[in-house]
Amino acid sequence: MTDRRRINGPPSGTRPAVFASSLKSASSISTGRPRRQRQPDELRKIFLKTGLIPSASGSAYLEFEPSASLAAARSNPQSLIPPSSALKLACTVHGPKPLPRSASFSPNVVLTTHVKYAPFAARQRKGHIRDASERDLGVHLETALRGVIVAERWPKSGLDITITILEAEDDRWWGDAPDSHDAPWGMMNVLAGCITAASAAIADARIDCLDLVAGGVAAIVSDESAEGETSTPKLMLDTDPAEHKSILSACVVAYMPSRDEITELWLKGDHSKASLGTTDQSLNHESLIDGAVNAARGAHTVLAEAVKESAERFAGLSTGANTV
Amino acid sequence: MTAQRQASSASQSLLISPAELSYLYTSLSLPDGPIRPDGRSPTQFRPLTAETDILPGTNGSARVGFADGTQAIVGVKAEVEKTVVAAEALNLSQQQTQEDYADNEGGEGQKTSSHGHGSWVQMSIEIPGFRDDDALPVFLSEMMREPLVESVAGAGDGMGGDEMAGGLKGRLVINKRWHWRLYIDVLLLSQPLSYPLPLLSLTTHLALLSTKLPKLKSKGEEDPFFDDDWNAAEYLYPRSPSGPRLSSTKQVRPPVTLLVISVGDNVIFDPNREEIAVADTVLAVSVTQDSDSDGLKLLSIRTVDPPSRLTQPGVSNSENVATLGSTAAAEEAAMTDPSTGEEVAGVWRPRRGGVKRRTIAKMLKLVLQKGGVGEEVLEGLEGVQVG
Numbered sequence: 001m002t003d004r005r006r007i008n009g010p011p012s013g014t015r016p017a018v019f020a021s022s023l024k025s026a027s028s029i030s031t032g033r034p035r036r037q038r039q040p041d042e043l044r045k046i047f048l049k050t051g052l053i054p055s056a057s058g059s060a061y062l063e064f065e066p067s068a069s070l071a072a073a074r075s076n077p078q079s080l081i082p083p084s085s086a087l088k089l090a091c092t093v094h095g096p097k098p099l100p101r102s103a104s105f106s107p108n109v110v111l112t113t114h115v116k117y118a119p120f121a122a123r124q125r126k127g128h129i130r131d132a133s134e135r136d137l138g139v140h141l142e143t144a145l146r147g148v149i150v151a152e153r154w155p156k157s158g159l160d161i162t163i164t165i166l167e168a169e170d171d172r173w174w175g176d177a178p179d180s181h182d183a184p185w186g187m188m189n190v191l192a193g194c195i196t197a198a199s200a201a202i203a204d205a206r207i208d209c210l211d212l213v214a215g216g217v218a219a220i221v222s223d224e225s226a227e228g229e230t231s232t233p234k235l236m237l238d239t240d241p242a243e244h245k246s247i248l249s250a251c252v253v254a255y256m257p258s259r260d261e262i263t264e265l266w267l268k269g270d271h272s273k274a275s276l277g278t279t280d281q282s283l284n285h286e287s288l289i290d291g292a293v294n295a296a297r298g299a300h301t302v303l304a305e306a307v308k309e310s311a312e313r314f315a316g317l318s319t320g321a322n323t324v
Numbered sequence: 325m326t327a328q329r330q331a332s333s334a335s336q337s338l339l340i341s342p343a344e345l346s347y348l349y350t351s352l353s354l355p356d357g358p359i360r361p362d363g364r365s366p367t368q369f370r371p372l373t374a375e376t377d378i379l380p381g382t383n384g385s386a387r388v389g390f391a392d393g394t395q396a397i398v399g400v401k402a403e404v405e406k407t408v409v410a411a412e413a414l415n416l417s418q419q420q421t422q423e424d425y426a427d428n429e430g431g432e433g434q435k436t437s438s439h440g441h442g443s444w445v446q447m448s449i450e451i452p453g454f455r456d457d458d459a460l461p462v463f464l465s466e467m468m469r470e471p472l473v474e475s476v477a478g479a480g481d482g483m484g485g486d487e488m489a490g491g492l493k494g495r496l497v498i499n500k501r502w503h504w505r506l507y508i509d510v511l512l513l514s515q516p517l518s519y520p521l522p523l524l525s526l527t528t529h530l531a532l533l534s535t536k537l538p539k540l541k542s543k544g545e546e547d548p549f550f551d552d553d554w555n556a557a558e559y560l561y562p563r564s565p566s567g568p569r570l571s572s573t574k575q576v577r578p579p580v581t582l583l584v585i586s587v588g589d590n591v592i593f594d595p596n597r598e599e600i601a602v603a604d605t606v607l608a609v610s611v612t613q614d615s616d617s618d619g620l621k622l623l624s625i626r627t628v629d630p631p632s633r634l635t636q637p638g639v640s641n642s643e644n645v646a647t648l649g650s651t652a653a654a655e656e657a658a659m660t661d662p663s664t665g666e667e668v669a670g671v672w673r674p675r676r677g678g679v680k681r682r683t684i685a686k687m688l689k690l691v692l693q694k695g696g697v698g699e700e701v702l703e704g705l706e707g708v709q710v711g
Binding site for chain 2: 106107108132133135136138139140142143146147148150151152183210254255256259260261262263264265266267268269270271272285286289290293
């Protein structure tokens, strides 16, 4: 469905031209791919802050640490195209608020999730109307959160969770041909970020939950080594799709550490070849899920800190109001 | 509108009373195996009727009907389309190939072109009572499209494997400049009485099995030119010439998505409407069969929001004023904190929380193991007369 009410720009934005003279050789392109500088089980740093939007009952802002290659490219630009992008998103929670009079009775809180990419969030411009992938993300997020919120404490009320993605993860490195691996791997990182941020925002809105649910991503990737050959597949946590030539399989979970339970699981990709090639039996779906759970555990520590900060601010506000 | 919205992520099963839900849950979570309302075993599917090639105007079609009256029709249409290659990708890949040629004397120059693009497969699902941008149709179509474009077969080390190198995406490539675009249109003819995923997935599988593409007469990088004899057309998923029963060499098959629920410690397949209403966990697991491994391949897993989270809780006798069991203190406690009351046997509580990892592992094992449900389903579908 196209947006007919506004005058839109071209559906696919134009890219800055890459002049052949600015490239030292064709091989500089293949080596231009950002490299993962972290250990396989090392996560990117997460910035998470609550309470940034005063008009909402709860809000959170989440940012992933940009990869080292981006920082290097900014200080010493080789090309106009940034080598990678990092996730930035804002989440607001409105409610619990009464349902409109026309709505039918609901014994539980009616949860509505709305995930939207900003038009400039990805390299390919997104329209103003939510497309299928954004709706899909919304359903995933709803599943993840509905298991956590104690819904029967707010009968006849609604809870709206809105996420705006300001900068999205890349699905692949920009220099790769679009058919090399076209699956939207970046969406999985985006979903993990959405879950973590929404969890912080819900806690910031003081809505009762069973636990703080955190999102985590793990993937089985087969990287190219320095000689250009693909090496044996490896399990990595918190993968940046731009840094890997081929991602075989990836998994997102929404995980509650204190109950050791998963509320949302999304695994996709074909990793059967990974376990065929090697004798390593650890490259199966179970280790992938365990890896994602470990990544979620890491995100949970950040989440707990952010929620603590939110609670302290709230306590400070209430004592401040008493003294005045 | 909110009722519609809630019904979109779960199925429409809100009209079961807490007492009924509790009865169902208890009988399905029995430790010696579940007792299902329709008497099936935990891994048994509902009886269904299926036929293929029912629509002459399509490349492939199928109809599946369950005994409860739900029916679905799938039509697959294919169109030839010019491959659009983004300018910078073209440049880069050309440079890459030149380099390749220089390196190994033109050994692997054409390798890049055998990959297809996932967006060449389009799926649309129409369910009565839902708009096409509602959450349920969007979620279902993404759930079924994902394993289709994801399945990548091994790089041609066996008969039939050559054609399916690169999976369905690779099969759609005609040459560097042309490709097939596949439209899969799913039509649910009846109201969605239960969660329609198993029905739609089985129908799509059969439709893809019966899909034929015209035989290509042109060669290499020429503009495509096809044989106009429909009898010479080739199956999209190649079928073994000596009949489907010969399964010594496994054929690549379209993926099939199974709906699995867990109730208590039990795992149940193909749940009907009543069973899914009390499920603790609902998983959609997509599997396929490949030529280069004898087991099943797992392609995707998604959790589906179980509708049991939306149900109304029952009230136990000790809290109920009408049964004289209520004391002032209990009432007070219920007022201040209505949900911390512990589980009373026989009183329905909406499910909360998630699923343990060992439960997921158990569900997946039942699907994937040798002689498990996944193989059984694929074998059963193979038995449907195609063509």
